[in-house]
Amino acid sequence: MEPRIKVTDENNQEFIAELSRFLMQFNEAQSGTKYDGQALAIQLTHPESGEVLGGLLGSTSYAHLHVDAVFIPESLRGLGFGKKLMCWAEEEARKRGCVGAWLDTFSFQARGFYEKLGYEVFGELADNPPGHTRYILKKSLSESQATA
Numbered sequence: 001m002e003p004r005i006k007v008t009d010e011n012n013q014e015f016i017a018e019l020s021r022f023l024m025q026f027n028e029a030q031s032g033t034k035y036d037g038q039a040l041a042i043q044l045t046h047p048e049s050g051e052v053l054g055g056l057l058g059s060t061s062y063a064h065l066h067v068d069a070v071f072i073p074e075s076l077r078g079l080g081f082g083k084k085l086m087c088w089a090e091e092e093a094r095k096r097g098c099v100g101a102w103l104d105t106f107s108f109q110a111r112g113f114y115e116k117l118g119y120e121v122f123g124e125l126a127d128n129p130p131g132h133t134r135y136i137l138k139k140s141l142s143e144s145q146a147t148a
Contacts, residue, residue, distance in 0.1 A: 037061035040092060042085050044076070056085040058103075065093035065141070067103035070110070082110070086117055090141055098141050107133040 024035045043055040054071040067089060072082050090101060103119070105111050106129070111121070114137050123136035 033062060035061060038096065040065070040089060042088055044072070044081060044085070054081070056089050058089055060093050060096045060098050063097055063099050065089060065098050065101035067101065082113060083117065086114075090139075094141055100138060100141055102136065102138045104134055104136045107135070111135050111137070 028034050038060050040058045040060060041055065044053045045051060046053055053076065054073050056067065057069045058065055058067040060066070067086070070082060070085060072085075093101060101119075103114065105114060115121075117139070119137035119139045121135050122138050125134040125136075128134040
């Protein structure tokens with residue numbers, strides 16, 4: 001049998017779910033560890049209107065926090081909200097049994113901010129996007145390194 005190959009730009013949820021199921025079964029069989037992924041979202045909202053102003057999106061799995069996105073609006077930058085979001089995410093990750101955290105950031109974003117919070121670069125991808133660098137950072141979440 002020769003399988004067909006289809007290239008598409010569709011975000012087919014059924015295909016994503018099926019492929020994820022295959023991958024999770026393989027990973028569990030190979031690692032001996034069941035996937036324990038859980039979403040994590042922390043919102044910054046306007047105190048009166050409830051409008052979302054920014055926040056943090058991530059997830060925890062395999063005893064690690066992954067921070068997908070952090071956004072603080074210009075008007076709130078430099079006031080400690082980014083640090084608070086990260087500390088809350090790390091604390092929730094510790095409650096979930098996580099021992100480490102990781103994230104990526106571009107050279108035009110917040111590498112220095114994350115390094116001040118104890119993250120260290122362990123990988124980089126040059127020219128991603130062109131003319132810039134993507135940095136991959138990690139941090140131990142041992143209790144002695146709690147930043148809250």
